[in-house]
Structure formats: structure tokens, C-alpha cells
Amino acid sequence: MSTKSYHFIAVFILLLTAATGCAGLPGRGGISSVPPNIEIKMAEANQALDAVNEQASAFYAQLNTVISEIVEFRSRPYWNEFEQVLLEYPSLKDPDNEPEITPAMKSRLSVWSRKWNEPWKQILDDYLRLVDKCTILEAKRLAAREKLLAAQARYIALVIMESSSGHEKEGKEIYSVVEALDKTGAELDSYKPDDLGLYEEK
Secondary structure (H helix, E strand, C coil), X not given: CCHHHHHHHHHHHHHHHHHHHHCCCCCCCCXXXXXXXXXXXXHHHHHHHHHHHHHHHXXXXXXXXXXXXXXXXXXXXXXXXXXXXXXXXXXXXXXXXXXXXXXXXXXXXXXXXXXXXXXXXXXXXXXXXXXXXXXXXXXXXXXXXXXXXXXXXXXXXXXXXXXXXXXXXXXXXXXXXXXXXXXXXXXXXXXXXXXXXXXXXX
16 A cells, blocks of 8 residues: 555544544533534534544555556557557557447457457457446446535534634534545645546555
């Protein structure tokens, strides 16, 4: 697992600790003095954060594995030239549709195969399998991002409730979770497939 992924998980563990700690609302006599509506909303926000942590951590674990496969694939000596073929013939990049092999495309691929002594159909299949994995992962990334925004909204609502109750200090403590989630969201957004449909190593 990359350093960045460990950092992500560490941030969420920190957030969970901070969020759970907020439930006690220090300086207000412990949990018993917390208004029931705020206590309930805090528990719901913490549960939402747990869900984000679980989903995003799973995304990063799978991402690391897929990126390792992509790095290995792109390190093969024939990759740069094969990439050019993919860019020349975009229909080859579509994992959902069988490409229409024109005479010019077939000639180009045959030349490539003879040069590298590799079956172009097998290499194309290997490439498209990686694209499929990245497509599935991208859906999971977007789902995690959506859950993150929902959790963030819950904490913002708590900030407003605390401020309305005159507890600005506690509101600021909760808002620190909102700010940290902003950074986590930006980190998630930094991972997107490139023009070839593959994730790049950071």
C-alpha cells in the first residue's frame, strides 16, 4: 500500500476519534448534558463517517492492486508503441464493443505483432481487462465521494445546531471534521482514469 493510502486511512482514524470525542462535548458536563437531538445527530454523523471510511479504504486497497498491475503492464518494452496504436484507433479502447478491424488497422497491428513477436489480440485483451477494472473502481470512487459529501453535510448541520445553541467552541471542533473531509475529498478526486481509461501512479 502506498504512503498516500496509509495517510488517507490515518486521517479517517483521526476523524473517527475526533468525531466520537465530540459526542461527549467536553466542558458541558458529559453526555448527559448534551441535548438529545444533538446527541442523536452526532451518532448518525459518526455512523455516516464509519461508512465513508469503510468504503473509501476498500477503494484504496483495490486501487493499489490495480495500479501495480498497470505499472507492470506499462513497463513492458512494447507498451509505448502499442499505446500509439490505441491512440490512432480509438475504437480499440472501448471495452464494451467489439472494434471493427479495418484493413489499415489490421495492417498496423500485424506490423506491430511481427516487430515485437507478440499476439496483438492477447495484448489488447490484457489492456481491456485493466480498463474494466478501472471502470469498476471509478464507480466505487464516485460512490465513496457521494457518501463523503453526505457525511460532511451531517457534520455541517451539527455545526449549525451547536452555534444556534450558543456552543461555538463545540461547533468549531465539529467543523474541523468538515475541513478534514474536504481534504479527503480532494484526495479522492485526484484519482481518475486517463485518456486510455487507466489509473496513473501518483
